[in-house]
Amino acid sequence: MAExxxxxxxxxxxxxxxxxxxxxxxxxxxxxxxxxLILVLLAVLFSLLTPNFLKPGNLGNIAAQTAVIAIVxxxxxxxxxxRGIDLSVGANLALATVIGGLVFRSFDSAILVMxxxxxxxxxxxxxxxxxYVFGRLPHPFIIxxxxxxxxxxxxxxxxxxxxxxxxxxxxxxxxxxxxxFGVPNSLFVVLIVTGLAVLMAKAMVxxxxxxxxxxxxxxxxxxxxxxxxVLVSTYVIxxxxxxxxxxxxxxxxxxxxxxxxxxxxxxxxxxxxxxxxSFLGGRGHIGHxxxxxxxxxxxxxxxxxxxxxxxxxxxxxxxxxxxxxxADVLRNHLEARARVVQASRTQ
Amino acid sequence: MTExxxxxxxxxxxxxxxFGAVHALKDVSIEAYRGEVLALLGDNGAGKSTLVKCIxxxxxxxxxxxxxxxxxxxxxxxxxxRRVGVETVYQDLALFDNLTPAQNFYCGREIAFPAWLPQxxxxxxxxxxxxxxxxxxxRLKVKxxxxxxxxxxxxxxxxxxxxxxxxxxxxxxxxxxxEPTAALGxxxxxxxxxxxxxxxxxxxxxxLITHNxxxxxxxxxxxxxxxxxxxxGEMKPDRDNQRKLVALIVxxxx
Numbered sequence: 001m002a003e004x005x006x007x008x009x010x011x012x013x014x015x016x017x018x019x020x021x022x023x024x025x026x027x028x029x030x031x032x033x034x035x036x037l038i039l040v041l042l043a044v045l046f047s048l049l050t051p052n053f054l055k056p057g058n059l060g061n062i063a064a065q066t067a068v069i070a071i072v073x074x075x076x077x078x079x080x081x082x083r084g085i086d087l088s089v090g091a092n093l094a095l096a097t098v099i100g101g102l103v104f105r106s107f108d109s110a111i112l113v114m115x116x117x118x119x120x121x122x123x124x125x126x127x128x129x130x131x132y133v134f135g136r137l138p139h140p141f142i143i144x145x146x147x148x149x150x151x152x153x154x155x156x157x158x159x160x161x162x163x164x165x166x167x168x169x170x171x172x173x174x175x176x177x178x179x180x181f182g183v184p185n186s187l188f189v190v191l192i193v194t195g196l197a198v199l200m201a202k203a204m205v206x207x208x209x210x211x212x213x214x215x216x217x218x219x220x221x222x223x224x225x226x227x228x229x230v231l232v233s234t235y236v237i238x239x240x241x242x243x244x245x246x247x248x249x250x251x252x253x254x255x256x257x258x259x260x261x262x263x264x265x266x267x268x269x270x271x272x273x274x275x276x277x278s279f280l281g282g283r284g285h286i287g288h289x290x291x292x293x294x295x296x297x298x299x300x301x302x303x304x305x306x307x308x309x310x311x312x313x314x315x316x317x318x319x320x321x322x323x324x325x326x327a328d329v330l331r332n333h334l335e336a337r338a339r340v341v342q343a344s345r346t347q
Numbered sequence: 348m349t350e351x352x353x354x355x356x357x358x359x360x361x362x363x364x365x366f367g368a369v370h371a372l373k374d375v376s377i378e379a380y381r382g383e384v385l386a387l388l389g390d391n392g393a394g395k396s397t398l399v400k401c402i403x404x405x406x407x408x409x410x411x412x413x414x415x416x417x418x419x420x421x422x423x424x425x426x427x428x429r430r431v432g433v434e435t436v437y438q439d440l441a442l443f444d445n446l447t448p449a450q451n452f453y454c455g456r457e458i459a460f461p462a463w464l465p466q467x468x469x470x471x472x473x474x475x476x477x478x479x480x481x482x483x484x485x486r487l488k489v490k491x492x493x494x495x496x497x498x499x500x501x502x503x504x505x506x507x508x509x510x511x512x513x514x515x516x517x518x519x520x521x522x523x524x525x526e527p528t529a530a531l532g533x534x535x536x537x538x539x540x541x542x543x544x545x546x547x548x549x550x551x552x553x554x555l556i557t558h559n560x561x562x563x564x565x566x567x568x569x570x571x572x573x574x575x576x577x578x579x580g581e582m583k584p585d586r587d588n589q590r591k592l593v594a595l596i597v598x599x600x601x
Contacts (some may be wrong), residue, residue: 025411205457206467212454215445222441223455224426226467282445342492343502343535 023223024338031331035276035291043294046302053302060184064177064252066297068245070290072198073271075125075241077289079140079199080235080272081214083281086238088128089146089223090243090264091151094257096120096246098155101165101256110171118243123240124151129232139236148265156257164257168250176251187247191292192271193244199288214282227309237275263329270317271296274324280332295320306325354417354554356381357402357433357521362411364397364576371397373576375411379521379552384543385557386567386584388596393573395556400525402554403435404428415520426455431537436510436527444499448491449480451498452513480516486510487545489538504535511542515549522546523554528562540566563588574598 027293030037047054072089100117107113128147132140159165167175175185201207212220212229220227245264250256268289274293277284296317303313357380364372372394377522379385389395400406402413404422412419414588415431422428428435443451459469481494491501498506499571512591514522524543528536543566546553555565563570565582572580572595582588 122428139544201472204467205459205469205471208450208454208457208471209467211445212443215443216441219441219443222425224424224429282443338500338548339502342500342505343532 009195024334028338031334032276034327035274035288035295038337039291039295039298041079042302046298046305050302050305052305056182058301058305060182062297062301063187064184065301066293067184068248068261069264069271069296070190071193071248072160072238072245073239073268073275073289073293074193074286075234075238075267076268077272077275077277077286078197078201078210080236080269080277080279081210081282081284082234083142083214083217083279084132084231084234085139085144085269086128086235087265088124088147088151089238089242089268090261091148091155092121092124092239093246093249093261093264094244095124095151095155095158096243096256097250097260098159098165100246100250101167102158104167104169105165108169109235110169113169113172114247117246118240121235121239121241121243121246123239125236125242128239129235132235133228133231139345145295146233149188152218152258157260159256161184162257164255164261167254167255168254172226172247172251174251174256177254178246185325186252189244189248193241194290196285201286206230210233211282215284224331233344234245267296268293270321272327273328274320276324276327278327278328279325279330317336355379355414356416358414359398359402360412360414361399362398363396363409364401364406365409370490370575372401372408372411375573375576375578377571379554381550381552382522382547382554383568384547384566386563386570387554387573388563388570388592388598389573390598391465392575393596394576395573397576398573399435399554399556402521403433403523403547404430406574429456429517433521434514434518435523436507436514436526437525440520441522442492442498442506442510445497447495448484448509448512449477449494451509452476452480452483452516456517456534483516487515487542502535504531504538507531507535507539508542509540511546515542515546515551518546518551521552521554523556525556526558527555528557528559535536536562560589560593563592572596584590 036295051057069322072093076086076089096117098115100121103116104113124147128140128144133144135143137143178185201210208223209220209230212225213227217227261301270291271292273279273292274295275290277287277288299316300313303316358378359375359377362372362375375394375398387395387398391554395404401408402422404425404427406425413422414420414460420431422431422433429543443454446449457473458475459466460472461469484491484494489512498509510526527539531539540562541555543555555567564586567584570582570584570592571578572592574596582592
C-alpha cells in the first residue's frame with residue numbers, strides 16, 4: 001500500500017512531537033490521570049465563577065443527582081470492558097420502577113418492592129446477555145436497542161396511562177432521598193456498589209476474566225476461560241445496577257414512572273468514556289466510571305447555577321464526549337509509538 | 348542432545364486428517380524427545396500447521412493416535428492439551444495486550460483462593476503470580492522495560508519472549524513454536540532463539556516450525572520434512588545436507 005506523499009509528511013510531523021522516547025510515558029501518564037485532573041480544574045473554576053457551588057447543600061445536590069448515573073455507569077463500564085454496550089439501561093430502570101410501584105400497590109413491604117426492582121433489572125440484563133451470546137449476534141448494539149424499546153413499551157403498558165405512580169415505602173425514600181449527618185444516603189449506596197465492583201474487577205478471578213475477554217476474546221477462548229458466561233454476567237450485572245438505580249430514583253422522588261431514565265444510556269456511556277475507559281475493550285478502572293459520572297453531575301449543576309441554557313448543556317456534554325474519545329485514540333497512537341521505541345532499544 | 352533418548356515424550360502415530368476433499372495429513376508419524384529441538388519443515392500447505400494444531404487440540408485427528416510418555420491421550424481442546432503438558436506458542440501471539448506479563452502468564456489458570464470456591468469466584472493471589480512470573484522472566488534472561496506495564500507497550504520481540512516464557516512456565520513435556528520469529532527483526536529473533544536453546548536445556552521437547560534454514564541448522568537436532576501431507580524425510584540438519592533438505596521441502600531431485 002503506497003501512502004500518499006502528503007500523508008506521509010503529515011504523519012512524520014505528527015510523530016515529531018513524540019520523537020523523543022521520554023515524552024511518551026509522560027504523555028501516557030498525563031492521559032491516564034487526565035479525567036481526575038480535569039474534574040479538579042472544573043471544580044476550582046466553578047467555585048470561582050459561582051460562590052454557591054462549594055456550599056455543602058449544593059454538593060449534596062450533586063451527589064444525589066449523580067448517584068443514579070454513577071451506579072448504572074458502573075454496570076455499563078463492565079459491559080464496555082468486554083467491548084460491548086448496553087443501550088437498555090434507561091428503559092430497564094423505568095420498567096423496574098413501574099414494577100416496584102405495582103408491587104407496592106399490593107404489598108406494603110419495602111423489601112418486596114426492592115427485590116422486585118432488582119429482579120426486574122437483572123432479568124432484563126440476563127435476556128440481553130443470553131440473546132447476544134446464544135443468538136450469536138455480531139454485536140450487543142441491536143439486542144440492547146430492541147430491549148430498550150421493549151422495556152419502555154412494557155413500562156408504559158404496565159403503568160396503564162399514568163406518567164407517574166405516587167408512593168414508595170418509607171425505607172426506599174430514606175435510602176434514595178434522605179441524608180445521614182448531612183451526607184445523602186444515596187452517596188453511601190454509590191460507595192458500597194463501587195467497592196463491590198472494584199473487589200470483583202480487581203481482586204477476583206472473574207474480574208480478571210472480564211478484562212481478558214475484553215482484551216482478546218479469541219485468546220481467552222484458547223486459554224479455557226468461559227467466555228460466554230463472562231459476557232452474559234456483565235449484562236446481568238449491568239441490569240442489576242439499573243435495578244439499584246431504580247430504587248435510588250424511585251426513593252428520591254417517592255414515585256415510579258415509565259418515563260424515568262430517559263437518555264440514561266447516553267449519560268452512562270458518556271460517564272464511562274469521559275472517565276477514561278476505552279471503547280476498544282479491556283481498559284479502564286471502575287473508578288473511571290465514577291469520575292465520569294461526577295464530572296457530568298458537576299458540569300450540569302454548575303451550568304444550572306450559572307443560568308446556562310439547558311440546550312447548551314447538551315451541546316457541552318457532546319463536545320466533551322468527542323474530546324474523551326479523541327484522547328483514547330491518542331493513547332493508542334502513543335502506545336504504538338512506545339512499541340517501536342522498545343523494538344529499537346532491544347539489543 | 349541427550350545421550351540415550353530412551354523413549355519419545357511425544358509420538359504421533361499414523362495421523363490422518365481430511366478437510367473436506369483435501370487430504371491434509373497422510374499417515375504421518377513423528378516422535379519428539381526431551382532435551383531436543385525438532386524442526387518441522389515444509390512448504391506452505393505441506394501440513395505442518397495442521398499437524399501442530401492436531402497436537403495442540405485445535406483440530407481432532409481423523410485417524411491415528413497421539414502418545415505422551417507411553418500413554419495414548421485424547422486431546423479435544425487447547426485447554427486439554429495444556430492439561431497434559433503440551434504448550435503452544437502461536438504465530439499470532441494470543442497475548443492479552445491490556446494485561447501485564449504476569450497477568451498474561453496466569454490468564455485462565457490463575458493462582459487463587461479459597462480452594463472450595465469455583466475458580467471464577469476465588470480471589471487472586473496477585474503477589475504470588477507476580478513473583479513466580481518474575482522468577483521465570485529472570486531465569487530465561489528476558490529483558491522487559493517494566494514488569495507491571497501492559498504488554499501493549501512492549502516490542503514484538505519482547506511480546507514474543509513473553510509468549511514463549513508463558514509456555515515454559517506450564518510446559519511439562521512439549522513446547523510447540525509456530526514460526527516464532529516470523530514477524531521479528533534480526534536482533535529480536537536472536538533473543539527468541541536464545542530462549543529456545545534454554546527451553547531445550549531445561550529438558551523440554553521443542554517442536555519448531557520455521558521457514559528460516561539458518562535457524563534450523565543452528566538449533567535443530569533433528570528435522571522432519573513434510574510435503575503435500577506426507578512425511579518425506581527425516582535427518583539431522585547441518586551445512587552439508589542443507590541443499591538436500593531444501594530439495595526435500597520443495598520436492599526437487601538433487
